[in-house]
Amino acid sequence: MDHLQKAPKAYKNNEFLNSPAGRTVRILTEYLEPYSRLKKYDVKDTIVFFGSARTLSPEEAARKLGEARKKIKASKNPSAKMLSDLRKAEMDVVMSRYYKDTEELAYRMTKWSKSLRNGNKFVITSGGGPGIMEAANKGARRAKGLSIGFNISLPFEQYPNKYMDRHLNFEFHYFFMRKFWFAYLAKALVIMPGGFGTLDELMEVMTLVQTQKLNKKMSIVIYGSEYWKKVINFETMADTGMISPDDLKLYKFIDNVDDAFNYLKKELIKNYVK
Numbered sequence: 533m534d535h536l537q538k539a540p541k542a543y544k545n546n547e548f549l550n551s552p553a554g555r556t557v558r559i560l561t562e563y564l565e566p567y568s569r570l571k572k573y574d575v576k577d578t579i580v581f582f583g584s585a586r587t588l589s590p591e592e593a594a595r596k597l598g599e600a601r602k603k604i605k606a607s608k609n610p611s612a613k614m615l616s617d618l619r620k621a622e623m624d625v626v627m628s629r630y631y632k633d634t635e636e637l638a639y640r641m642t643k644w645s646k647s648l649r650n651g652n653k654f655v656i657t658s659g660g661g662p663g664i665m666e667a668a669n670k671g672a673r674r675a676k677g678l679s680i681g682f683n684i685s686l687p688f689e690q691y692p693n694k695y696m697d698r699h700l701n702f703e704f705h706y707f708f709m710r711k712f713w714f715a716y717l718a719k720a721l722v723i724m725p726g727g728f729g730t731l732d733e734l735m736e737v738m739t740l741v742q743t744q745k746l747n748k749k750m751s752i753v754i755y756g757s758e759y760w761k762k763v764i765n766f767e768t769m770a771d772t773g774m775i776s777p778d779d780l781k782l783y784k785f786i787d788n789v790d791d792a793f794n795y796l797k798k799e800l801i802k803n804y805v806k
Contacts (some may be wrong), residue, residue: 562709566702570717573699577804578657578680578717579641579796581634582733583664583724585690593628598619610770630756633789637722638671638679640793641693645677653678654719654800659683659710660701661690664724665729669695682710718794719804720751723783725759741782742775751799752783753792760785767777 539545548554588596600621604610638656645654656672658665660681672679673695681696683703692701704710715737723734734754740746754760766783769775786792 542547542607551608559706559709562704562706563712566713569699571701573678575655575678575680575700575717577653577719578655579638579720579722579800580657580714580718581638581664581668581722581724582659582726582730583630583634583667584661584726584730585661585663585665586727587631587667587725588624588628589631589667590625590628593621593624597625627677628723630664633755633792634664634667634722634724635671636789637675637792638668639675640671640789641796642672642675642677642679644793644797646675648805653805655680655700657682657714657718658696659691659729660696660703662693664726666693666695668722669693682713715740716747718750719748719800721753721755722796723752723760725756731763738782749799749803751796751803753786754783755786755792755794757785757787 542548547605551556597618600614600618604618606612641654642652646652655678656668657680658668660669660683665681668694669679669681678697678700679695679777680700681702683690683692683701684707685703692703699717702713703757704713711733714733718737721734721737723730726766737746737750737752741750766775766780770777770780784795786795
């Protein structure tokens with residue numbers, strides 16, 4: 533008897549799943565799959581690092597500066613691009629201190645967390661890509677602890693860095709689901725210098741804390757006041773009545789690893805260590 537070929541089951545129908553009609557299902561999977569995996573590895577508390585994907589390690593920054601200087605030296609008439617590349621390389625060396633500080637702070641926080649009774653309670657979490665994200669995962673790896681990468685698919689490919697735990701390497705399509713997982717588990721945030729994405733993440737969490745939509749204590753470290761106070765002037769927002777003066781207590785500017793480590797450790801012990 534002639535008969536039609538069996539139709540694919542709905543949950544195996546890729547044409548449907550990747551269509552606008554399947555969007556709700558796709559969103560739900562970006563909640564349920566991470567939930568299942570994080571539960572499997574008993575991840576309940578995280579310390580999230582935000583910062584620029586463009587920040588180079590001190591070694592890489594020094595190497596690129598050396599290359600830029602060689603090109604200038606070898607040229608009788610350096611082009612505008614060569615001079616621009618040199619200025620950028622010089623600034624990359626300056627900003628590379630934040631890569632180093634991120635790695636060291638993540639290392640110390642992980643080492644301390646592993647010393648707690650239930651061990652590695654506070655898991656270092658980043659956006660999973662290069663720059664500051666890589667540095668955070670690298671520090672946790674150096675301390676032989678777990679770390680998470682919540683990566684995002686972008687038009688310009690952002691590949692996962694090699695330092696996160698392979699079982700805790702996540703890839704998101706939706707920014708809002710990725711940000712949900714950053715905020716949901718976080719007990720502390722460290723905001724390193726960054727661009728639009730870092731500002732977006734900082735302001736999202738600050739708004740959730742300010743409006744008490746996060747029903748938990750959240751310690752927020754804004755690291756690098758020399759950079760951030762040129763980018764954002766919270767005091768002006770308070771002086772003009774755009775935010776409450778009490779909102780200035782929602783975060784703390786810190787400029788070195790020792791102070792950041794001591795502050796975070798004290799806050800996490802007070803709020804979450806029994």
